Amino acid sequence: MMLRLGRVPAVIVSSADAACEIMKNQDLIFSNRPKMIIFDKIIYGSKDIALAPYGEHWRQVRSICVLQLLSNKRVQSFRFIREEETSVMVGKIRDSCSSSSSSIDLSDILVSLSNGIVSRVSLGWKYSGGEESRKLELMFKELGELSGTFNPGDYIPWLKWINRINGLDARVDKLAKCFDEFWEGVIEEHKNQKNRENKVNESSNKAGGLDLVDILLKIQRENMPSFDIGTDVIKAVIFDMFGAGTDTTSTALEWAIAELLRHPRTMEKVCNEVRRVAGSKLEVTEDDLEKMPYLKAVIKESLRLHPPLPLLLPRESTQDSNVMGYDIAVGTRVIINAWAIARDPMLWENPEDFYPERFFNTGIDFKGLNFEFIPFGSGRRGCPGILFAIAVNELALAKLMLNFNFALPSGEMEKDLDMSEAHGTTVHKKLPLLVIATPH
Numbered sequence: 001m002m003l004r005l006g007r008v009p010a011v012i013v014s015s016a017d018a019a020c021e022i023m024k025n026q027d028l029i030f031s032n033r034p035k036m037i038i039f040d041k042i043i044y045g046s047k048d049i050a051l052a053p054y055g056e057h058w059r060q061v062r063s064i065c066v067l068q069l070l071s072n073k074r075v076q077s078f079r080f081i082r083e084e085e086t087s088v089m090v091g092k093i094r095d096s097c098s099s100s101s102s103s104i105d106l107s108d109i110l111v112s113l114s115n116g117i118v119s120r121v122s123l124g125w126k127y128s129g130g131e132e133s134r135k136l137e138l139m140f141k142e143l144g145e146l147s148g149t150f151n152p153g154d155y156i157p158w159l160k161w162i163n164r165i166n167g168l169d170a171r172v173d174k175l176a177k178c179f180d181e182f183w184e185g186v187i188e189e190h191k192n193q194k195n196r197e198n199k200v201n202e203s204s205n206k207a208g209g210l211d212l213v214d215i216l217l218k219i220q221r222e223n224m225p226s227f228d229i230g231t232d233v234i235k236a237v238i239f240d241m242f243g244a245g246t247d248t249t250s251t252a253l254e255w256a257i258a259e260l261l262r263h264p265r266t267m268e269k270v271c272n273e274v275r276r277v278a279g280s281k282l283e284v285t286e287d288d289l290e291k292m293p294y295l296k297a298v299i300k301e302s303l304r305l306h307p308p309l310p311l312l313l314p315r316e317s318t319q320d321s322n323v324m325g326y327d328i329a330v331g332t333r334v335i336i337n338a339w340a341i342a343r344d345p346m347l348w349e350n351p352e353d354f355y356p357e358r359f360f361n362t363g364i365d366f367k368g369l370n371f372e373f374i375p376f377g378s379g380r381r382g383c384p385g386i387l388f389a390i391a392v393n394e395l396a397l398a399k400l401m402l403n404f405n406f407a408l409p410s411g412e413m414e415k416d417l418d419m420s421e422a423h424g425t426t427v428h429k430k431l432p433l434l435v436i437a438t439p440h
């Protein structure tokens with residue numbers, strides 16, 4: 001579908017074939033990102049990875065993050081952090097079960113889990129549970145709300161003034177300042193080794209090696225001629241790890257558990273699989289996950305119905321092109337509707353049903369090669385955090401299924417569970433997921 005959003009020509013892509021044309025066959029032409037005023041102010045003029053224009057800066061920062069944080073080898077090396085943090089999550093739920101028989105807010109617990117893991121690997125210690133972590137969570141919450149606000153200046157530049165009148169500019173400036181102070185504090189702590197050692201010992205014990213901030217500071221000190229890494233770049237890249245990595249991961253888990261609550265037979269099947277594999281050990285580790293095909297299919301099926309970024313991230317064409325017979329002018333904004341593609345009845349049988357078994361014997365995966373299923377996007381700008389996110393989600397789901405029986409708060413029927421979606425770039429449940437957890 002072709003549209004004009006103010007002065008910006010736009011194309012909405014809702015078919016797998018067109019997505020393949022854009023993200024594979026003509027990927028280079030469509031690898032730019034449009035400038036978005038709100039994010040641009042908060043992420044230092046888009047000096048991060050996710051919103052950086054296509055080019056040398058983007059290539060450099062993306063490859064540093066992939067190499068140091070998101071490659072298969074690095075993701076494996078963080079295994080002990082995932083195991084510790086998922087155990088903390090289980091402990092937290094057990095404590096709330098024993099202290100009260102009322103429901104718990106599982107959404108909140110999942111946010112803490114993903115924040116805890118991302119902060120330990122990026123910053124070397126955990127921002128979780130304390131005042132600092134609360135502050136960071138609130139800043140990202142405000143950003144989520146702002147990102148769901150229509151900003152006329154993105155589409156009609158001369159209307160930018162409206163944001164001064166309606167208060168949007170003031171909100172964005174205030175938030176940008178809060179984020180900047182926060183990241184400044186993180187960098188200062190890293191420079192001050194003594195402070196840092198205390199903090200690492202307090203809350204992260206074994207994570208004493210170099211974290212992402214250390215690595216970025218080291219690259220800055222080495223002053224590589226090919227890459228000028230200013231402090232703004234360091235802040236923008238850390239921002240991305242939280243902005244792109246935490247909400248998406250916890251949202252994916254939140255939807256998976258909500259679907260399981262609505263489908264008790266599926267919940268029973270996945271619990272049986274996990275408990276059978278755990279056997280007398282009464283524990284699961286990452287080595288066990290390979291023996292859990294049903295759990296993996298549940299995660300896929302949930303990502304199919306509820307991709308956390310249903311419209312991926314917008315792209316922009318850098319030259320005139322033709323896609324499936326349609327002329328697309330340079331500077332066109334391209335929005336890929338991964339949500340609609342994953343529910344296309346021409347591609348999926350009974351697409352609205354939650355049916356994990358559909359992934360058995362198909363080979364369809366989310367790695368960006370099957371364009372009917374692209375929750376992580378595809379091509380050059382595809383998500384570099386797939387391995388990281390899936391490792392967290394599989395282990396967390398397995399531990400939840402092993403340790404608890406979950407039910408809806410009293411009186412609520414499965415079919416009544418509210419599955420409405422909140423506004424924002426990352427689409428989580430509108431209402432928090434409240435559950436009764438009984439230790440198994």
Ligand code: HEM
Pocket residue numbers: 049050051062070118240241244245246248249252307308309312313314375376377378379380381382383384385386388389
């Ligand atoms: C379930 C969890 C996640 C989902 C569903 C998800 C989804 C996505 C999507 C759809 C994109 C845009 C892809 C495109 O334009 O083709 C993206 C980009 C990105 N993601 Fe993820 N993501 C997840 C987790 C993570 C994690 C854990 C990290 C890092 C810690 C991460 C880092 C990034 C970055 C840096 C980009 C920008 C890539 C670029 O523009 O070059 N993501 N993600």
